[in-house]
Amino acid sequence: MIRFFDNPVHLGLAIVIGLLMAASFIVFLLQKLNQNGDYKELSDRVKSWWVMVGVFSIALLSSPVISVIFFGLISFLAFKEYISVIPLRKADRRVLFWAYLTIPIQYVLVASNQYGLFIVFIPVWVFFLLPFRLILAKQTDGFLQSVSAISWGLMITVFAVSHAAMLMQFPVTKDHVAGGAGLILFLAILNQGNDVAQYVWGKLLGKNKIVPDVSPNKTWEGFLGGVGTTMVMSVLLYSFLTPFSFIFALFIGAMLALTGFIGDVTFSAMKRDLKIKDAGALIPGHGGILDRIDSLSLSAPLFFHIVRFFYY
């Protein structure tokens, strides 16, 4: 099988497209068999998946610069959605403009592989400069609320997401021909697959709620089903997409299922606090871009650093 694909990333994407075709076929069958059922949201979801996978494939395969721009765009859209739903002060408006400027800077650091600056730019430099810029806005009422909300948003939508792009800089070696693109694809499949698996297992078997106060749909059955499924996905994919050993692949599968779950409920808690259901409406059937990348943004830095520590 692998012989037909010179590039393992092509094989990985072919598997994803195969799964999507299966999903589309199942939705088609459901609609045919049960004319009365309402499958609009499910069908919207699958259609949106096609678009997302299409855009992601182009971003991954075209060139490293396009990949970086793709992740930069995700950061921009996610940060915009974030500041549009959180409570902020009129005085923060111009500060937000400066906050937006961190996005191109962070991704230029990614593209130029400046790891040292990349890793400290937001946690050190922006962390120092943002409160100072807020002081210049001359309003101390609500200062702490604004500085924490903007900083958290930048960490999650820019710093964390840029780690997914930074995976691209891991080099191609003789033993690991998929290189950084393979790692990005591996992370994306496991993370998004875990979301879907937790949802499906929860729908099928879900009984015992894990965090009823935050996210009433999350159950132990869904979570454990997700962990199992993600570990299986990891074992199936690691040999051609990553430089991992079998044991490490098992471990990473379990870890990504757990961090994905935590990322998911973290955003659920935020949305519950803000009393909103979705952060936006950009992706039909899914909500906003924040609703789609919630689990990814928290997992990406952990995945990046654990892989960097053990393999690069």
Place this chain on the structure above:
Amino acid sequence: MEQKIHNILRWFFYGVVVRPILLLILGFNARHMERLKPRGAHLIAANHNSHLDAMVLMSLFKLCDLPKVKVVAAKDYFCRTPLMAWFSINVIGVIPIDRQGGADNPIQPVIDALEEGYTVIIFPEGSRGDPEQQAPLKYGVTKVLEAHPDVQITPVYMHGLGKALPRGEALLVPFVCEINIGEPITWHGDRAKLIDSLAASFAHLKSEMEVKPWQ
């Protein structure tokens, strides 16, 4: 012939320039889009927060419907120079309104446009108020309806543009723009009643959205 060139310029302006930029920089979260369609002489009444309002409302329409839509705007702003006046009127699709009260009836151009079968976007609050603070509705709209009693009004409530580009600011900060479109309102000959039902509709549209005003 000239009209055709204007229409092509307008398609280009909205389809290639304005809409892609607005979608990327701001992004719309629009509800009940199916209620927004040109249907001959018709009024679209929107709340006013920003210079962007007119262009955002225009870009909500399908490109093929754009030649049938016009938007009311301040003459002193949009027609500062002859070139800007030409561009505003023919490409943006502006109906310039004289706010200084030079003309006998400042809203006569709106009445004329309805006469010609255009869908006209108006801002019943008049000039832009404080951003995201709804100003009391003015009675100008009822004068238009007295001239065209069978014209209906579709209310549109927008939120976010006053955060992105408020009055007196030149720096645009991206915010998602929430848009909600209401059911058309019919004129029954009573000025106060129409203003009340328009205000009630705006309040309802606002309550349907997740609006985050400045703290």
